[in-house]
Amino acid sequence: MSETVTTLTPAVVVVGAGPSGLSAARELAPRVGEVLVLDRESTAGGIPRHSDHPGYGVRDMGRFMDGPSYARRLVRQAREAGATIRTNATVTGWAGERAIEVTTPQGRLLVEAGAVVLATGARERPRPARLIPGDRPRGVYTTGHLQNLVHLKHGKVGERAVVVGAELVSWSAALTLREAGCRTVLMTTEYPRPDSYALFSGPGKVLFGTKVATRTRVSRIIGRPCLRAVEIEDLDTGHRRIVECDTLILTGDWIPDHELARTAGIAIDPGTRGPLVDSALRTDRPGVFAVGNLLHPVDTADVAAIDGAHVARSVTAWLDGGSWPVGEGVRLLAGEPFVWVAPEILRPGDPVPARRRLLLWGERYIRLPHVVLRQGGRVVARRRVWWPVAPGRVFRVPTDMLSTVDPLGGPVTISAEP
């Protein structure tokens, strides 16, 4: 390699300065020596930087704050703890087990660390990935794009918007649209009931006067060169109609930013599409850990942040000469109506999962579900919980339910029943 490349050798390198990466750095810096956090954006903080509304920090900071303040606070805490944060630093690939290549305006870096924490987050699927046919006009955005445009660059959008999705992030998009002077004329969701978002659809209607079309998908995009309308389809009747709009926001439908994990050849969970991890948040590559929405696309920022704090203990143990476990342990699998569970692997002796919760993603609404754990064809635990399974939101299962699991009994499937 050429001599213009600078080599750095921190104890830990954290890739991504969002809530999870910054929290990991804050906890690690006082314990392990040099902690280097790298982020490709010009400002650290991750998604909350441009999520300019309240709703952050409840579980990790015990406060209710807006995204940008929350991001700034996390950055300050990590710095005060002694971590080095470098922005405009894009990690572009691997140069060894725990060595990464980085591009910065100050030059190319080679970072050889004792441990690597991947905290690269998740993004919303854009229009092509959703295979929505039609014209390719201007005016189609994801929430991330929209909020970058409005909050960080003070750009303009149109006047009449359709928002695809009716989950937390969709309402966040509607708020941003309102701020940008754009009316949300319709929200669509493929799910059958808007009341699975009771928290939001009530105030939503009052706040925005917005209708939510359930069991509906966008079947075509119309307009050249600017968006003019969308065609929507009722999934039950097949009936289609045209809704005029000049702005279309595609929300939710998350996919982890797993490029670094995949190019490393790290095992990926087919459900989350993020790295397969155990309850210590280890991947299958020694010294490489993963946290945040890269593992569970997506949960709220505070939960991502708590992952960060949780991983610090495992990273410290590894740097202290700990070994890297081999072998599967007990594999957790998502059963009906869930599509993923995280973490995915339990091993005797490993720490309990962060916040003593397993995270699951459900595709069907169940108001007062029974959570059922099956192992080797047998029900090993069954419990009624008081919170619903709702599409578009993470469902949490207390880990004490796992006490009857046999550590040698093979995979455990977690499902929910009415």
Add this chain to the structure above:
Amino acid sequence: MSTFDVAVIGAGIVGSAIARELAGYELSVALLEARDDVGDDTSKANTAILHTGFDAKPGTLESRLVREGYHLLYGYADRTGIPVERTGALLVAWTTEELDALPGLKEKAELNGYDRTEIVGAEEVYRLAPHLGEGALGGLTVPDESIVCTWTTNLALATEAVLRGVTLLLNHRVLSVEKPVEEHETATILRTSEGDVTARWVVNAAGLGADVVDRLFGHDRFTVTPRRGELLVYDKLARPLANRIILPVPSSRGKGVLVSPTVYGNVLLGPTAEDLIDRTDTGTSEQGLEFLLEKGHRIMPELLEEEVTAAYAGLRAATDHQDYLIEADAERRYVLVGGIRSTGLTAGMAIARHVTDLAGKAGLPLVPRDDLPEPPRMPNLGEAFLRPYQDAERIAADPAYGKVVCFCERVTEGEIRDALHSPIPPAGLEGLRRRTRAMNGRCQGFFCGAEIANLLEADR
């Protein structure tokens, strides 16, 4: 405006190549384009394969020009830095009929002057393409079939034309034509959406609009039918699945659906073939996308597990003729370059030579220039070559090449700045995407869309 020696209508690959070629002689040349950028029609939306011409119809003009164009573009790519990769192609037979067709295809390739194809058995097919779906019975290898960057090709040709002194007239749609009235008058007046342009000779390389322009000259020899081809571009993480071009056995309906790596490190699935009426309908359709998924599922099921990064459609300028329609009209001092359907990227430079030759024979004076500038060195968009973000020396010399603004495609601020200050700067976001790859990646702007719009705006 003074009278040009030649006006070329259409700044796609074909028109740009012709303008560049003509500017190699002592001629004043105008390149007229209806849109606000070069290469904004069919030349931007194809499968970007540099064809050997192995499957052309032997004996046709197309067969000859594709074969010649292949070598010309390879050489030109080397001089200007257009990314090309010789991945080779594997034509796969899935049925016994297709298997039986392979020897015929090999013979046809030889008639087309290409003798490096080889028939291989199923085992070899799976060795060459391990991720192929089940059921392949055999195949034909075409080791020289290559992939290329169509955007850089068009831009390099147009840029060199401009460097050679061609007057590029964007936003000049030719609406009508005024032929010389009196005997001694020798110039044609082209009435365009931005005023008149006068030229002694006119070359019609208007692609999908070539028949309309041809009628303005009083001819009635062909009609263009836009044949839409829809394509899906898969995420870069899919690239290890497809290390070469996977072709179907061609049928009467065309070349069929292929799977091909791209020079940007993605994988293409497509195209469809569907005749339309509307010559501007480059949207995608529900049936088209469904059809591609169905085909893809057969050819390479693992590919469908990956994310789709882009979906687009291009329109082939199909005609009622079997071959290219290139004819010079000495009396009207006019050359038609029509029906360049599905091979124009490859053949473009050879078409330019052929057109120049025809025009010369029809009376256009051709005196070679001895003061030609060096060809331009184009920014590299190809993954197989060093990109600025990887180039430590370059970043050390200019930190702008170390500031990544489009994360998915790893496009730096330096490259965006360079594109905005190039001889043919982009007219907007779409043009910037073609010149730099910015915003072409898997997030489609989730992270960088606003930043890039800002850079573009700041430059205005």
